[in-house]
Amino acid sequence: MLSILIPTYNYNVVSLVEKLHNQALELSIALEIICLDDASAFFTNENQQINQFQNCSFLVLQKNIGRSAIRNLLAQKATYENLLFLDADTIPVHKDFLSTYILQINNDEKIVYGGILYESKQPSKNKLLRWVYGTKREALTTSDRNKNPYISFLTLNFLIKKSIFSKVNFNESIPNLRHEDTLFSYQLIQQKIEVIHIENAVYHLGLEDNExxxxxxxxxVIGLKNLVDSNLxxxxxxxxxxxxxLIKKYGFQHIIAFGFKAFKSLFLRQLFSKKPSLFLFDLYRLGYYCTLKSK
Incomplete structure:
Protein backbone atom coordinates (compact mmCIF):
# COMPACT_ATOMS: atom_id res chain seq x y z
CA MET A 1 0.00 0.00 0.00
CA LEU A 2 2.66 2.56 1.04
CA SER A 3 6.40 2.91 0.45
CA ILE A 4 8.14 5.50 2.63
CA LEU A 5 11.25 6.73 0.83
CA ILE A 6 14.05 8.56 2.63
CA PRO A 7 17.19 9.76 0.81
CA THR A 8 20.05 10.23 3.26
CA TYR A 9 23.45 11.88 3.22
CA ASN A 10 25.67 12.21 6.29
CA TYR A 11 22.69 12.10 8.64
CA ASN A 12 21.52 9.72 11.35
CA VAL A 13 17.97 8.67 10.40
CA VAL A 14 17.41 5.98 13.04
CA SER A 15 15.09 8.14 15.17
CA LEU A 16 12.99 9.10 12.15
CA VAL A 17 12.64 5.51 10.95
CA GLU A 18 11.87 4.24 14.44
CA LYS A 19 9.10 6.81 14.86
CA LEU A 20 7.60 5.94 11.47
CA HIS A 21 7.93 2.23 12.15
CA ASN A 22 6.08 2.54 15.47
CA GLN A 23 3.24 4.42 13.80
CA ALA A 24 3.12 1.82 11.02
CA LEU A 25 2.73 -1.04 13.51
CA GLU A 26 -0.47 0.54 14.81
CA LEU A 27 -1.97 0.78 11.30
CA SER A 28 -1.60 -2.86 10.27
CA ILE A 29 -1.21 -2.05 6.58
CA ALA A 30 1.21 -3.18 3.88
CA LEU A 31 4.09 -0.75 4.27
CA GLU A 32 7.83 -0.50 3.75
CA ILE A 33 10.49 2.05 4.65
CA ILE A 34 13.50 2.39 2.34
CA CYS A 35 16.46 4.56 3.26
CA LEU A 36 19.01 5.07 0.51
CA ASP A 37 22.33 6.64 1.41
CA ASP A 38 24.12 8.71 -1.22
CA ALA A 39 27.67 7.48 -0.50
CA SER A 40 28.01 9.22 2.86
CA ALA A 41 31.21 9.48 4.87
CA PHE A 42 29.38 9.58 8.20
CA PHE A 43 26.61 7.69 10.07
CA THR A 44 26.53 4.67 7.76
CA ASN A 45 27.35 2.31 10.64
CA GLU A 46 24.76 3.87 12.95
CA ASN A 47 22.08 3.69 10.26
CA GLN A 48 22.61 -0.05 9.76
CA GLN A 49 20.37 -0.46 12.80
CA ILE A 50 17.45 0.35 10.50
CA ASN A 51 17.77 -3.07 8.87
CA GLN A 52 16.67 -4.64 12.16
CA PHE A 53 13.22 -3.07 11.94
CA GLN A 54 10.53 -5.10 10.20
CA ASN A 55 9.96 -4.08 6.55
CA CYS A 56 12.70 -1.43 6.77
CA SER A 57 15.94 -1.27 4.83
CA PHE A 58 19.04 0.92 4.74
CA LEU A 59 21.21 0.74 1.63
CA VAL A 60 24.41 2.63 0.81
CA LEU A 61 25.36 3.66 -2.71
CA GLN A 62 29.00 3.28 -3.66
CA LYS A 63 28.96 6.51 -5.67
CA ASN A 64 27.25 9.84 -4.97
CA ILE A 65 24.51 10.44 -7.55
CA GLY A 66 22.86 13.64 -6.24
CA ARG A 67 19.49 14.68 -4.84
CA SER A 68 17.43 14.22 -8.00
CA ALA A 69 18.82 10.84 -9.05
CA ILE A 70 18.56 9.30 -5.60
CA ARG A 71 14.87 10.18 -5.35
CA ASN A 72 14.21 8.63 -8.75
CA LEU A 73 16.10 5.50 -7.70
CA LEU A 74 14.08 5.26 -4.50
CA ALA A 75 10.86 5.35 -6.52
CA GLN A 76 12.18 2.55 -8.73
CA LYS A 77 12.97 0.42 -5.68
CA ALA A 78 9.55 0.98 -4.10
CA THR A 79 7.23 -2.00 -3.92
CA TYR A 80 3.96 -0.14 -3.55
CA GLU A 81 2.03 2.33 -5.69
CA ASN A 82 1.80 5.05 -3.05
CA LEU A 83 5.09 6.82 -2.30
CA LEU A 84 5.76 9.02 0.72
CA PHE A 85 8.97 11.03 0.33
CA LEU A 86 10.60 12.40 3.48
CA ASP A 87 13.92 14.16 3.95
CA ALA A 88 16.35 12.60 6.38
CA ASP A 89 16.53 15.65 8.67
CA THR A 90 12.81 15.72 9.42
CA ILE A 91 10.61 14.19 12.12
CA PRO A 92 6.78 13.97 12.15
CA VAL A 93 5.04 16.51 14.35
CA HIS A 94 1.96 14.41 15.13
CA LYS A 95 1.38 10.82 16.27
CA ASP A 96 -1.21 10.32 13.50
CA PHE A 97 1.21 11.44 10.77
CA LEU A 98 0.98 8.23 8.73
CA SER A 99 -2.73 7.67 9.27
CA THR A 100 -3.42 11.24 8.07
CA TYR A 101 -1.61 10.49 4.83
CA ILE A 102 -3.37 7.13 4.48
CA LEU A 103 -6.71 8.96 4.47
CA GLN A 104 -5.51 10.91 1.41
CA ILE A 105 -4.91 7.79 -0.69
CA ASN A 106 -7.47 7.45 -3.48
CA ASN A 107 -7.59 7.34 -7.27
CA ASP A 108 -7.33 11.10 -7.81
CA GLU A 109 -4.40 12.35 -9.88
CA LYS A 110 -2.76 14.55 -7.27
CA ILE A 111 0.12 14.89 -4.87
CA VAL A 112 -0.30 15.75 -1.20
CA TYR A 113 2.05 18.04 0.71
CA GLY A 114 1.89 18.01 4.50
CA GLY A 115 3.98 21.09 5.23
CA ILE A 116 6.99 21.93 7.36
CA LEU A 117 7.55 23.42 10.80
CA TYR A 118 10.56 24.56 12.78
CA GLU A 119 10.99 24.13 16.50
CA SER A 120 9.86 27.21 18.38
CA LYS A 121 13.02 27.45 20.45
CA GLN A 122 15.43 29.88 18.83
CA PRO A 123 18.76 28.22 17.94
CA SER A 124 22.21 29.59 18.60
CA LYS A 125 23.29 32.73 16.77
CA ASN A 126 25.41 30.83 14.23
CA LYS A 127 22.30 28.97 12.97
CA LEU A 128 19.83 31.81 13.23
CA LEU A 129 19.63 32.81 9.55
CA ARG A 130 18.37 29.39 8.44
CA TRP A 131 15.86 29.25 11.29
CA VAL A 132 14.47 32.74 10.62
CA TYR A 133 14.11 32.02 6.90
CA GLY A 134 12.44 28.67 7.59
CA THR A 135 9.96 29.97 10.16
CA LYS A 136 8.97 33.01 8.07
CA ARG A 137 9.08 31.67 4.50
CA GLU A 138 8.62 27.89 4.66
CA ALA A 139 6.53 27.09 7.75
CA LEU A 140 3.27 28.29 6.23
CA THR A 141 -0.27 27.38 7.16
CA THR A 142 -2.43 25.45 4.73
CA SER A 143 -4.37 28.59 3.82
CA ASP A 144 -1.16 30.49 3.08
CA ARG A 145 0.25 27.63 1.02
CA ASN A 146 -2.95 27.41 -0.99
CA LYS A 147 -2.50 31.00 -2.17
CA ASN A 148 0.41 29.73 -4.29
CA PRO A 149 -0.02 25.95 -4.16
CA TYR A 150 2.80 25.01 -6.53
CA ILE A 151 5.55 27.43 -5.56
CA SER A 152 4.92 26.77 -1.84
CA PHE A 153 5.37 23.03 -2.35
CA LEU A 154 8.59 21.51 -0.96
CA THR A 155 9.81 18.00 -1.63
CA LEU A 156 10.74 17.09 1.94
CA ASN A 157 7.29 15.71 2.91
CA PHE A 158 4.87 14.64 0.19
CA LEU A 159 2.71 11.76 -0.98
CA ILE A 160 2.54 10.77 -4.64
CA LYS A 161 1.47 7.77 -6.69
CA LYS A 162 4.18 5.93 -8.57
CA SER A 163 2.16 6.30 -11.79
CA ILE A 164 2.20 10.09 -11.38
CA PHE A 165 5.86 10.15 -10.38
CA SER A 166 6.72 8.44 -13.66
CA LYS A 167 5.37 11.54 -15.45
CA VAL A 168 7.08 14.19 -13.34
CA ASN A 169 10.13 12.56 -11.81
CA PHE A 170 13.17 14.60 -10.82
CA ASN A 171 15.26 15.97 -13.68
CA GLU A 172 18.71 14.37 -13.41
CA SER A 173 20.24 16.52 -16.13
CA ILE A 174 20.26 19.74 -14.09
CA PRO A 175 23.30 20.58 -11.90
CA ASN A 176 23.11 19.40 -8.28
CA LEU A 177 22.62 23.01 -7.12
CA ARG A 178 19.18 22.95 -5.46
CA HIS A 179 15.84 24.22 -6.83
CA GLU A 180 15.01 20.69 -7.97
CA ASP A 181 11.74 21.13 -6.06
CA THR A 182 11.05 24.31 -8.06
CA LEU A 183 11.40 22.45 -11.35
CA PHE A 184 9.39 19.53 -9.99
CA SER A 185 6.51 21.82 -9.02
CA TYR A 186 6.54 23.50 -12.44
CA GLN A 187 6.37 20.09 -14.11
CA LEU A 188 3.27 19.40 -12.02
CA ILE A 189 1.67 22.51 -13.52
CA GLN A 190 2.58 21.40 -17.02
CA GLN A 191 1.06 17.96 -16.40
CA LYS A 192 -2.03 19.52 -14.78
CA ILE A 193 -1.49 17.55 -11.57
CA GLU A 194 -3.10 19.14 -8.52
CA VAL A 195 -1.16 19.84 -5.33
CA ILE A 196 -3.28 19.22 -2.24
CA HIS A 197 -2.08 21.00 0.89
CA ILE A 198 -2.91 19.54 4.29
CA GLU A 199 -1.79 20.14 7.87
CA ASN A 200 0.47 17.14 8.44
CA ALA A 201 3.83 18.72 9.05
CA VAL A 202 7.28 17.50 9.85
CA TYR A 203 9.83 19.42 11.86
CA HIS A 204 12.92 20.37 9.88
CA LEU A 205 15.79 19.61 12.25
CA GLY A 206 18.88 19.96 10.07
CA LEU A 207 19.72 23.63 10.54
CA GLU A 208 22.95 24.65 8.79
CA ASP A 209 25.25 27.24 10.30
CA ASN A 210 25.06 30.72 8.78
CA GLU A 211 28.10 30.35 6.52
CA VAL A 221 20.75 31.21 -7.08
CA ILE A 222 23.08 29.57 -9.62
CA GLY A 223 20.67 26.64 -9.87
CA LEU A 224 17.71 28.97 -10.41
CA LYS A 225 19.59 30.89 -13.10
CA ASN A 226 20.36 27.60 -14.85
CA LEU A 227 16.68 26.63 -14.86
CA VAL A 228 15.66 29.98 -16.34
CA ASP A 229 18.51 30.11 -18.88
CA SER A 230 17.72 26.53 -19.97
CA ASN A 231 14.04 27.46 -20.42
CA LEU A 232 13.00 24.77 -17.95
CA LEU A 246 13.47 43.49 -14.69
CA ILE A 247 16.83 44.81 -13.47
CA LYS A 248 18.56 43.48 -16.55
CA LYS A 249 15.87 44.91 -18.83
CA TYR A 250 16.37 48.44 -17.49
CA GLY A 251 20.18 48.21 -17.51
CA PHE A 252 20.83 48.14 -13.76
CA GLN A 253 22.54 44.74 -13.53
CA HIS A 254 26.14 45.99 -13.48
CA ILE A 255 25.36 48.82 -11.06
CA ILE A 256 23.72 46.45 -8.58
CA ALA A 257 26.51 43.90 -9.02
CA PHE A 258 29.05 46.62 -8.18
CA GLY A 259 27.06 47.67 -5.13
CA PHE A 260 26.75 44.07 -3.98
CA LYS A 261 30.51 43.55 -4.11
CA ALA A 262 31.19 46.90 -2.41
CA PHE A 263 28.79 46.31 0.47
CA LYS A 264 29.00 42.51 0.79
CA SER A 265 30.81 42.67 4.13
CA LEU A 266 28.04 44.85 5.55
CA PHE A 267 25.42 42.42 4.28
CA LEU A 268 27.22 39.55 5.97
CA ARG A 269 27.54 41.40 9.26
CA GLN A 270 23.80 41.98 9.39
CA LEU A 271 22.78 38.51 8.14
CA PHE A 272 24.99 36.83 10.73
CA SER A 273 23.70 39.05 13.56
CA LYS A 274 21.14 38.24 16.26
CA LYS A 275 18.37 39.76 14.11
CA PRO A 276 18.96 38.78 10.49
CA SER A 277 16.75 40.68 8.04
CA LEU A 278 15.02 38.63 5.36
CA PHE A 279 14.63 41.79 3.29
CA LEU A 280 18.42 42.18 3.26
CA PHE A 281 18.76 38.46 2.59
CA ASP A 282 16.57 38.90 -0.49
CA LEU A 283 18.72 41.85 -1.59
CA TYR A 284 21.86 39.79 -1.03
CA ARG A 285 20.60 36.98 -3.26
CA LEU A 286 19.42 39.45 -5.90
CA GLY A 287 22.79 41.20 -5.83
CA TYR A 288 24.57 37.88 -6.12
CA TYR A 289 22.35 36.98 -9.09
CA CYS A 290 23.46 40.21 -10.77
CA THR A 291 27.14 39.22 -10.43
CA LEU A 292 26.60 36.03 -12.42
CA LYS A 293 27.48 36.05 -16.08
CA SER A 294 24.39 36.61 -18.21
CA LYS A 295 23.44 34.15 -20.89
Missing amino acids: TYLRKSEEA IPFDYVKLSHYFL
Missing part, protein backbone atom coordinates in the same frame (compact mmCIF):
# COMPACT_ATOMS: atom_id res chain seq x y z
CA THR A 212 26.98 26.99 5.15
CA TYR A 213 23.43 28.18 4.57
CA LEU A 214 24.63 31.30 2.76
CA ARG A 215 26.86 29.19 0.53
CA LYS A 216 23.95 26.88 -0.26
CA SER A 217 21.77 29.93 -0.95
CA GLU A 218 24.32 31.16 -3.48
CA GLU A 219 24.33 27.69 -5.06
CA ALA A 220 20.55 27.89 -5.21
CA ILE A 233 10.92 27.28 -16.00
CA PRO A 234 9.65 30.75 -17.04
CA PHE A 235 11.58 33.69 -15.58
CA ASP A 236 8.55 34.91 -13.64
CA TYR A 237 7.85 31.58 -11.90
CA VAL A 238 10.14 32.58 -9.01
CA LYS A 239 10.21 36.15 -7.68
CA LEU A 240 14.01 36.32 -7.57
CA SER A 241 14.50 35.57 -11.26
CA HIS A 242 11.57 37.83 -12.14
CA TYR A 243 13.17 40.80 -10.35
CA PHE A 244 16.53 40.03 -11.93
CA LEU A 245 15.06 40.10 -15.43
Whole structure:
Protein backbone atom coordinates (compact mmCIF):
# COMPACT_ATOMS: atom_id res chain seq x y z
CA MET A 1 0.00 0.00 0.00
CA LEU A 2 2.66 2.56 1.04
CA SER A 3 6.40 2.91 0.45
CA ILE A 4 8.14 5.50 2.63
CA LEU A 5 11.25 6.73 0.83
CA ILE A 6 14.05 8.56 2.63
CA PRO A 7 17.19 9.76 0.81
CA THR A 8 20.05 10.23 3.26
CA TYR A 9 23.45 11.88 3.22
CA ASN A 10 25.67 12.21 6.29
CA TYR A 11 22.69 12.10 8.64
CA ASN A 12 21.52 9.72 11.35
CA VAL A 13 17.97 8.67 10.40
CA VAL A 14 17.41 5.98 13.04
CA SER A 15 15.09 8.14 15.17
CA LEU A 16 12.99 9.10 12.15
CA VAL A 17 12.64 5.51 10.95
CA GLU A 18 11.87 4.24 14.44
CA LYS A 19 9.10 6.81 14.86
CA LEU A 20 7.60 5.94 11.47
CA HIS A 21 7.93 2.23 12.15
CA ASN A 22 6.08 2.54 15.47
CA GLN A 23 3.24 4.42 13.80
CA ALA A 24 3.12 1.82 11.02
CA LEU A 25 2.73 -1.04 13.51
CA GLU A 26 -0.47 0.54 14.81
CA LEU A 27 -1.97 0.78 11.30
CA SER A 28 -1.60 -2.86 10.27
CA ILE A 29 -1.21 -2.05 6.58
CA ALA A 30 1.21 -3.18 3.88
CA LEU A 31 4.09 -0.75 4.27
CA GLU A 32 7.83 -0.50 3.75
CA ILE A 33 10.49 2.05 4.65
CA ILE A 34 13.50 2.39 2.34
CA CYS A 35 16.46 4.56 3.26
CA LEU A 36 19.01 5.07 0.51
CA ASP A 37 22.33 6.64 1.41
CA ASP A 38 24.12 8.71 -1.22
CA ALA A 39 27.67 7.48 -0.50
CA SER A 40 28.01 9.22 2.86
CA ALA A 41 31.21 9.48 4.87
CA PHE A 42 29.38 9.58 8.20
CA PHE A 43 26.61 7.69 10.07
CA THR A 44 26.53 4.67 7.76
CA ASN A 45 27.35 2.31 10.64
CA GLU A 46 24.76 3.87 12.95
CA ASN A 47 22.08 3.69 10.26
CA GLN A 48 22.61 -0.05 9.76
CA GLN A 49 20.37 -0.46 12.80
CA ILE A 50 17.45 0.35 10.50
CA ASN A 51 17.77 -3.07 8.87
CA GLN A 52 16.67 -4.64 12.16
CA PHE A 53 13.22 -3.07 11.94
CA GLN A 54 10.53 -5.10 10.20
CA ASN A 55 9.96 -4.08 6.55
CA CYS A 56 12.70 -1.43 6.77
CA SER A 57 15.94 -1.27 4.83
CA PHE A 58 19.04 0.92 4.74
CA LEU A 59 21.21 0.74 1.63
CA VAL A 60 24.41 2.63 0.81
CA LEU A 61 25.36 3.66 -2.71
CA GLN A 62 29.00 3.28 -3.66
CA LYS A 63 28.96 6.51 -5.67
CA ASN A 64 27.25 9.84 -4.97
CA ILE A 65 24.51 10.44 -7.55
CA GLY A 66 22.86 13.64 -6.24
CA ARG A 67 19.49 14.68 -4.84
CA SER A 68 17.43 14.22 -8.00
CA ALA A 69 18.82 10.84 -9.05
CA ILE A 70 18.56 9.30 -5.60
CA ARG A 71 14.87 10.18 -5.35
CA ASN A 72 14.21 8.63 -8.75
CA LEU A 73 16.10 5.50 -7.70
CA LEU A 74 14.08 5.26 -4.50
CA ALA A 75 10.86 5.35 -6.52
CA GLN A 76 12.18 2.55 -8.73
CA LYS A 77 12.97 0.42 -5.68
CA ALA A 78 9.55 0.98 -4.10
CA THR A 79 7.23 -2.00 -3.92
CA TYR A 80 3.96 -0.14 -3.55
CA GLU A 81 2.03 2.33 -5.69
CA ASN A 82 1.80 5.05 -3.05
CA LEU A 83 5.09 6.82 -2.30
CA LEU A 84 5.76 9.02 0.72
CA PHE A 85 8.97 11.03 0.33
CA LEU A 86 10.60 12.40 3.48
CA ASP A 87 13.92 14.16 3.95
CA ALA A 88 16.35 12.60 6.38
CA ASP A 89 16.53 15.65 8.67
CA THR A 90 12.81 15.72 9.42
CA ILE A 91 10.61 14.19 12.12
CA PRO A 92 6.78 13.97 12.15
CA VAL A 93 5.04 16.51 14.35
CA HIS A 94 1.96 14.41 15.13
CA LYS A 95 1.38 10.82 16.27
CA ASP A 96 -1.21 10.32 13.50
CA PHE A 97 1.21 11.44 10.77
CA LEU A 98 0.98 8.23 8.73
CA SER A 99 -2.73 7.67 9.27
CA THR A 100 -3.42 11.24 8.07
CA TYR A 101 -1.61 10.49 4.83
CA ILE A 102 -3.37 7.13 4.48
CA LEU A 103 -6.71 8.96 4.47
CA GLN A 104 -5.51 10.91 1.41
CA ILE A 105 -4.91 7.79 -0.69
CA ASN A 106 -7.47 7.45 -3.48
CA ASN A 107 -7.59 7.34 -7.27
CA ASP A 108 -7.33 11.10 -7.81
CA GLU A 109 -4.40 12.35 -9.88
CA LYS A 110 -2.76 14.55 -7.27
CA ILE A 111 0.12 14.89 -4.87
CA VAL A 112 -0.30 15.75 -1.20
CA TYR A 113 2.05 18.04 0.71
CA GLY A 114 1.89 18.01 4.50
CA GLY A 115 3.98 21.09 5.23
CA ILE A 116 6.99 21.93 7.36
CA LEU A 117 7.55 23.42 10.80
CA TYR A 118 10.56 24.56 12.78
CA GLU A 119 10.99 24.13 16.50
CA SER A 120 9.86 27.21 18.38
CA LYS A 121 13.02 27.45 20.45
CA GLN A 122 15.43 29.88 18.83
CA PRO A 123 18.76 28.22 17.94
CA SER A 124 22.21 29.59 18.60
CA LYS A 125 23.29 32.73 16.77
CA ASN A 126 25.41 30.83 14.23
CA LYS A 127 22.30 28.97 12.97
CA LEU A 128 19.83 31.81 13.23
CA LEU A 129 19.63 32.81 9.55
CA ARG A 130 18.37 29.39 8.44
CA TRP A 131 15.86 29.25 11.29
CA VAL A 132 14.47 32.74 10.62
CA TYR A 133 14.11 32.02 6.90
CA GLY A 134 12.44 28.67 7.59
CA THR A 135 9.96 29.97 10.16
CA LYS A 136 8.97 33.01 8.07
CA ARG A 137 9.08 31.67 4.50
CA GLU A 138 8.62 27.89 4.66
CA ALA A 139 6.53 27.09 7.75
CA LEU A 140 3.27 28.29 6.23
CA THR A 141 -0.27 27.38 7.16
CA THR A 142 -2.43 25.45 4.73
CA SER A 143 -4.37 28.59 3.82
CA ASP A 144 -1.16 30.49 3.08
CA ARG A 145 0.25 27.63 1.02
CA ASN A 146 -2.95 27.41 -0.99
CA LYS A 147 -2.50 31.00 -2.17
CA ASN A 148 0.41 29.73 -4.29
CA PRO A 149 -0.02 25.95 -4.16
CA TYR A 150 2.80 25.01 -6.53
CA ILE A 151 5.55 27.43 -5.56
CA SER A 152 4.92 26.77 -1.84
CA PHE A 153 5.37 23.03 -2.35
CA LEU A 154 8.59 21.51 -0.96
CA THR A 155 9.81 18.00 -1.63
CA LEU A 156 10.74 17.09 1.94
CA ASN A 157 7.29 15.71 2.91
CA PHE A 158 4.87 14.64 0.19
CA LEU A 159 2.71 11.76 -0.98
CA ILE A 160 2.54 10.77 -4.64
CA LYS A 161 1.47 7.77 -6.69
CA LYS A 162 4.18 5.93 -8.57
CA SER A 163 2.16 6.30 -11.79
CA ILE A 164 2.20 10.09 -11.38
CA PHE A 165 5.86 10.15 -10.38
CA SER A 166 6.72 8.44 -13.66
CA LYS A 167 5.37 11.54 -15.45
CA VAL A 168 7.08 14.19 -13.34
CA ASN A 169 10.13 12.56 -11.81
CA PHE A 170 13.17 14.60 -10.82
CA ASN A 171 15.26 15.97 -13.68
CA GLU A 172 18.71 14.37 -13.41
CA SER A 173 20.24 16.52 -16.13
CA ILE A 174 20.26 19.74 -14.09
CA PRO A 175 23.30 20.58 -11.90
CA ASN A 176 23.11 19.40 -8.28
CA LEU A 177 22.62 23.01 -7.12
CA ARG A 178 19.18 22.95 -5.46
CA HIS A 179 15.84 24.22 -6.83
CA GLU A 180 15.01 20.69 -7.97
CA ASP A 181 11.74 21.13 -6.06
CA THR A 182 11.05 24.31 -8.06
CA LEU A 183 11.40 22.45 -11.35
CA PHE A 184 9.39 19.53 -9.99
CA SER A 185 6.51 21.82 -9.02
CA TYR A 186 6.54 23.50 -12.44
CA GLN A 187 6.37 20.09 -14.11
CA LEU A 188 3.27 19.40 -12.02
CA ILE A 189 1.67 22.51 -13.52
CA GLN A 190 2.58 21.40 -17.02
CA GLN A 191 1.06 17.96 -16.40
CA LYS A 192 -2.03 19.52 -14.78
CA ILE A 193 -1.49 17.55 -11.57
CA GLU A 194 -3.10 19.14 -8.52
CA VAL A 195 -1.16 19.84 -5.33
CA ILE A 196 -3.28 19.22 -2.24
CA HIS A 197 -2.08 21.00 0.89
CA ILE A 198 -2.91 19.54 4.29
CA GLU A 199 -1.79 20.14 7.87
CA ASN A 200 0.47 17.14 8.44
CA ALA A 201 3.83 18.72 9.05
CA VAL A 202 7.28 17.50 9.85
CA TYR A 203 9.83 19.42 11.86
CA HIS A 204 12.92 20.37 9.88
CA LEU A 205 15.79 19.61 12.25
CA GLY A 206 18.88 19.96 10.07
CA LEU A 207 19.72 23.63 10.54
CA GLU A 208 22.95 24.65 8.79
CA ASP A 209 25.25 27.24 10.30
CA ASN A 210 25.06 30.72 8.78
CA GLU A 211 28.10 30.35 6.52
CA THR A 212 26.98 26.99 5.15
CA TYR A 213 23.43 28.18 4.57
CA LEU A 214 24.63 31.30 2.76
CA ARG A 215 26.86 29.19 0.53
CA LYS A 216 23.95 26.88 -0.26
CA SER A 217 21.77 29.93 -0.95
CA GLU A 218 24.32 31.16 -3.48
CA GLU A 219 24.33 27.69 -5.06
CA ALA A 220 20.55 27.89 -5.21
CA VAL A 221 20.75 31.21 -7.08
CA ILE A 222 23.08 29.57 -9.62
CA GLY A 223 20.67 26.64 -9.87
CA LEU A 224 17.71 28.97 -10.41
CA LYS A 225 19.59 30.89 -13.10
CA ASN A 226 20.36 27.60 -14.85
CA LEU A 227 16.68 26.63 -14.86
CA VAL A 228 15.66 29.98 -16.34
CA ASP A 229 18.51 30.11 -18.88
CA SER A 230 17.72 26.53 -19.97
CA ASN A 231 14.04 27.46 -20.42
CA LEU A 232 13.00 24.77 -17.95
CA ILE A 233 10.92 27.28 -16.00
CA PRO A 234 9.65 30.75 -17.04
CA PHE A 235 11.58 33.69 -15.58
CA ASP A 236 8.55 34.91 -13.64
CA TYR A 237 7.85 31.58 -11.90
CA VAL A 238 10.14 32.58 -9.01
CA LYS A 239 10.21 36.15 -7.68
CA LEU A 240 14.01 36.32 -7.57
CA SER A 241 14.50 35.57 -11.26
CA HIS A 242 11.57 37.83 -12.14
CA TYR A 243 13.17 40.80 -10.35
CA PHE A 244 16.53 40.03 -11.93
CA LEU A 245 15.06 40.10 -15.43
CA LEU A 246 13.47 43.49 -14.69
CA ILE A 247 16.83 44.81 -13.47
CA LYS A 248 18.56 43.48 -16.55
CA LYS A 249 15.87 44.91 -18.83
CA TYR A 250 16.37 48.44 -17.49
CA GLY A 251 20.18 48.21 -17.51
CA PHE A 252 20.83 48.14 -13.76
CA GLN A 253 22.54 44.74 -13.53
CA HIS A 254 26.14 45.99 -13.48
CA ILE A 255 25.36 48.82 -11.06
CA ILE A 256 23.72 46.45 -8.58
CA ALA A 257 26.51 43.90 -9.02
CA PHE A 258 29.05 46.62 -8.18
CA GLY A 259 27.06 47.67 -5.13
CA PHE A 260 26.75 44.07 -3.98
CA LYS A 261 30.51 43.55 -4.11
CA ALA A 262 31.19 46.90 -2.41
CA PHE A 263 28.79 46.31 0.47
CA LYS A 264 29.00 42.51 0.79
CA SER A 265 30.81 42.67 4.13
CA LEU A 266 28.04 44.85 5.55
CA PHE A 267 25.42 42.42 4.28
CA LEU A 268 27.22 39.55 5.97
CA ARG A 269 27.54 41.40 9.26
CA GLN A 270 23.80 41.98 9.39
CA LEU A 271 22.78 38.51 8.14
CA PHE A 272 24.99 36.83 10.73
CA SER A 273 23.70 39.05 13.56
CA LYS A 274 21.14 38.24 16.26
CA LYS A 275 18.37 39.76 14.11
CA PRO A 276 18.96 38.78 10.49
CA SER A 277 16.75 40.68 8.04
CA LEU A 278 15.02 38.63 5.36
CA PHE A 279 14.63 41.79 3.29
CA LEU A 280 18.42 42.18 3.26
CA PHE A 281 18.76 38.46 2.59
CA ASP A 282 16.57 38.90 -0.49
CA LEU A 283 18.72 41.85 -1.59
CA TYR A 284 21.86 39.79 -1.03
CA ARG A 285 20.60 36.98 -3.26
CA LEU A 286 19.42 39.45 -5.90
CA GLY A 287 22.79 41.20 -5.83
CA TYR A 288 24.57 37.88 -6.12
CA TYR A 289 22.35 36.98 -9.09
CA CYS A 290 23.46 40.21 -10.77
CA THR A 291 27.14 39.22 -10.43
CA LEU A 292 26.60 36.03 -12.42
CA LYS A 293 27.48 36.05 -16.08
CA SER A 294 24.39 36.61 -18.21
CA LYS A 295 23.44 34.15 -20.89
